[in-house]
Amino acid sequence: MKLLNCPMNGVRPLSEFLFGGEFREMPNPDTSSDLEWASYVHYRNNAPCIKKEWWYHSPSGTWFIAERNTLSDEVLATYLYGKAHVAAKTTKPRAKKEQSA
Amino acid sequence: MAYQLLKFALGGEYKEPRFFRDCQTPKKSYDAVIIGGGGHGLAAAYYLAKDHGMTNVAVLEKGYIGGGNTGRNTTIVRSNYLTPDGVNFYDASVKLFEGLSTELDINLFYTNRGHFTLAHTESAMRTMRWRAEVNKHVGVNSRVVGTDEIAKACPQMDLSCSGKAPIQGALYHQPGSIARHDAVAWGYARGADSMGVEIFQNTEVQSIDVKDGQVQGVHTSRGYISTGKVLSAVAGFTPRITEMVGLKTPIVIHPLQACVTEPMKPWLDTILVSGSLHVYLSQSSRGELVMGSSLDPYEAHSTRSTFDFVEGLTSHIVDMFPFLSNVKVVRQWGGMADITPDFAPIMGKTPIKGFYLDAGWGTWGFKATPISGKTMAYTMANDKAHDLIHSFRMSRFEEYELTGEKGAASVGH
Secondary structure (H helix, E strand, O other), X not given: OOXXXXXXXXXXXXXXXXXXXXXXXXXXXXXXXXXXXXXXXXXXXXXXXXXXXXXXXXXXXXXXXXXXXOOOOEEEEEEOOOOOOEEOOOOOOOOOOOOXX | OHHHHXXXXXXXOXXXXXXXXXXXXXXXXXXXXXXXXXXXXXXXXXXXXXXXXXXXXXXXXXOOOOOOHHHOOOOEEOOOOOOHHHHHHHHHXXXXXXXXXXXHOOOOOOEEOOEEEEEOOHHHHHHXXXXXXXXXHOOOOEEEXXXXXXXXXXXXXXXXXXXXXXXXXXXXXXXXXXXOHHHHHHHHHHXXXXXXXXXXOOOOEEEEEEEOOEEEEXXXXXXXXXXXXXXXXXXXXXXXXXXXXXXXXXXXXXXXXXXXXXXXXXXOOOEEEEOOOOEEEEEOOOOOEEEEEEEOOOOOOOOOOXXXXXXXXXXXXXXXXXXXXXXXXXXXXXXXXXXOOOOOXXXXXXXXXXXXXXXXXXXXXXXXXXXXXXXXXXXXXXXXXXXXXHHHOHHHOOOOOOOOOOOOOOOOO
8 A cells, every 4th residue: 555644644545645736836817928827727847757746635634745756656755835844754656667668 | 290390490581571670770861750659650650651652751669669558558449529629530530440450451350349438427428418419410420328228238237336326328339449459550560661661669769959949850779860850659758758849738647557357258249438437348359358447646657557446446347247256357557648638639730840749648549549640640741730630739728729528538527
């Protein structure tokens, strides 16, 4: 079973969490151009890398930030938005093989 | 007999010819370079040579041909989509598929099975009626059927789904078929090769050379190749290629998993899909049940498969077919699906001159293999998007003209 470290509830099974997508700064809708806004709405930073993401612990209703390597699926840190980093305790996936094809 | 066999083994001359030449050293320059030796890339190469006379073409494949999503899908071919643009596009693909075994002179095991999209709720029935009307309007054979017709076509199914999600009806799509997916890649590869296209396996593209907004060439693990036209047809690797040329796309990569059971005697003739239970299954010509589910719930660039997936999928399969509870799953695997926000592909020209994109194939790529090859070949040869793919253009996101296609595999409504 995969695990994720919720900053409020500690290490919990991944099935208790929902993925909220990449954390992105919203441009000011009043001053940004149509193109900038469309880019914010649709385009994603989508190559494999270490990413800041929104995750949700659904039993407790906690939204938080996880820093995750999207290639190896390893979580490096989880913390509440605006709070300091907490090192992830155990989130190593069982198999980390990358596709070679 | 033994002597004949020994003589054959030691003779060094094998009667069975190679499907395509074993190319090792690329030329210095090509008229076009195709990144990705899956069905889409090879089909584009084939139609570039056949329809447009462009034979000085190289196909570069990082692994082996057909080893990516072409060999990882559940092989369903259908055209019962939701938007008229989608239905027309996939219908053209089904028509090409129907004659493809003859055209490529290879047995694709293309078998017409009929395709039921099961509806378990009143709102799902409404979507089925909507899809049936759109399909009929553009001349595609789909209609809404009741439970009696489903029971007749598939008497083994528990129509109440163990009492959890009683089936109310279905969208029946007569042209729904299955095919041998790797044969599609091999057939196109042989066809393209026989017309002069060179296919390089184990050849990775490391970077793409762009100058003044125009593609100049590609750096590969086999050296630099100069070319004015590059097609990216790499499905789950698309973000890594678009990053090389600095293009932004809305694609997000999610793993998509599938599995097969041990072989059984033929009992399931039709293809069954349930959006509510997130399953699709068919029985292959080998007797295995080929089963797929919805996307993995979060972004990941890997093809690992999980126990969670098999557990969730098989519990739904057993709800539909309680007698399968003792049947064993023998293989499971994953592919990287390049998902777009409107469940339609991104095809055609890009802001970089000479860089063409065939991407965003998510969970709906295999069935589009012939038509995507044909339309991308047209687009590359004429530097003008084919009419069929106009609504799949890359700029639709900036123009807020998304397609609203929700007929893709296992997409909930």
